[in-house]
Amino acid sequence: MGCLAAVNDDILQNILSRLPALSFASAACVSKSWNKVCDRVLSRPKLVSALSLNPSLPDAVKEVLEKVLSSPIRPQFAIASIGLQFSLEEAHQLITEKLGSRTPVITNATFGIIGRDALTNTMKEVRWNFDPEEDNSNSQGSDAASNFNRGIVLIVGFLPGLKVDTVPLLRPKREPRFTMIDKFMLDIRDYTASVSGCIAPAGIILFGDQHTDLTPVLAEIDCAMPEETVIVGDASCRFLFRSGGNSQSSITDLYYFDAVALVFAGDKDKPHGIGETRFHVTLSTGVMPFGPELRAVSVTAKGSECSWLTACMNGYDEILDSQRLLDDISDEMDDESTDLYIGVIQKRPSSIEPEKLELRTYLAFYEVLGGDEEYLVVDGVGIRPGDTFLFYHSDSDTASSSCLNAFENLKVLKAASSSKTRYSIRDAAAGGGGSNGEVFGGLMFSCHYRGESYFDSFPFYSNFPGAPLAGVVCNREIGRDSTGSSTSMWQQAKGESPARCSLHVCTTVFLVLSFVTPSADH
Secondary structure, eight states: OHHHHHSOHHHHHHHHTTSOHHHHHHHTTSOHHHHHHHHHHTSSOEEEEEEEOOSSHHHHHHHHHHHHTSSOOOOSEEEEEEETTSOHHHHHHHHHHHHOTTSOEEEEEESEEEEEBTTTOOEEEEEOOSOHHHHTTTTTTOHHHHTTTOOEEEEEEEOTTEEEEEEEEEEESSSTTOOOHHHHHHHHHHHHHHHHSSSOOSEEEEEEETTSOOHHHHHHHHHHSOTTSEEEEEEEEEEEEEOSSSOSHHHHTTEEEEEEEEEEEEOTTOOTTOOEEEEEEEEEEOEEEEEEEEEEEEEEEETTTEEEEEEEETTOOOOOOHHHHHHHHHHHOSOTTOOEEEEEEEEEOOSSOTTOOSOEEEEEEEEEEEEOSSOEEEESOOOOTTOEEEEEEEOHHHHHHHHHHHHHHHHHHHHHHTTTOOOOSSOTTSSOSOOOOEEEEEEEEEEGGGOTTOOTTHHHHHHOTTSOEEEEEESSEEEEETTOTTTHHHHHHTTOOOOBEEEESSEEEEEEEEEEOHHHHO
């Protein structure tokens, strides 16, 4: 110990920075001086991620954990996304046991995973495009078939200057039709206020249950949160979570979990000299609007599953033959695999802030399921008579050009990160003043309907080849879009402000994290 005491701090820091996470944690407990050196090693934010396609769940979890814990990190949160053939419960247990009791963890089952292989370090995008139940009949006869829908991507983060925890969206088991949106918003605000002294978090990563429609939830979040709060996630999946402190056992017996938010809030007790972590979002969409503007005349909701509506051209009263309309659309489409949606403009007041009298305008997407001579049938509920809509279809050219736009947006962010210009993708002029930023990692949420022909991680890894990236392939992608890019041309032609949209289809959402050094921040 006497020899170690004589080692100067620079040499000790060099040694400690090479330790794996568990050994590093032990070293931080040796003495106050060693703890201070460890703090210097982790004075900047850090994301680490790894992907494994090992068909054995314990082995896959072991591979990704060994990779992400192979260097110093104090896990502040973790997100694990697994293939549908893996056991969600077993995967969650294996990961939470290894990461300690105070680390918030979300584990979700997904349609595909994106990241760097834990063993080879090669970038991989894996999409599983079939029902896992259909695969069971083939899994005994083919090793290749049994490996489908098996894999995991894990991302672990440490963000000094921020506090992170999970906040669930509850639904009482005694009143299963009632989702507690108001309590959800209050819990997010209360947590943020308790750790940061303000009510608005810096960012939210949201995971929604596959049987829950998050459209009204996201509309309320968008209404209540300032523009600076970034919101991304996967709106339709199966998930489990663990909070960073409070026990869940007391509420599990009373409530269902319709969603869980990973909330990032500023730390009011942040030590002097710690920089700032910033969140940036850009989107790559793959749908295109077409045809005339239509108006819903009557709407009948079938439970919470689908809606039957009659429609007319906006400005006319004649009810359209929906089956003939769909047949005409089918004849015009070159690709039979094209996905069809309606994008509905919804003008609604806030239900949790009724004092805000103005109506908010949102764009909500509904997949078209079919129709007959009278009714158009769409997936989901929430459409009202008088709402106007356009048809949208998935489009490869739009996806390709939009992917290039995302690349250019991130390219500008890359250039700005090495300049003295404060920059966000949403508004390059925001804030003013000089500040340096360095991109240190990212997450992406990509729609599985975009198919295997798109390498969606290209905009990120081409601009930031050394930064960790983890992604999931979703059914519905969450990405707060305050610019109204999905409807700008449509509504500008009518002289209206663009509608806001947070829940997308055929879209890839990029969340990019950057770090501003203290010297540049002040």
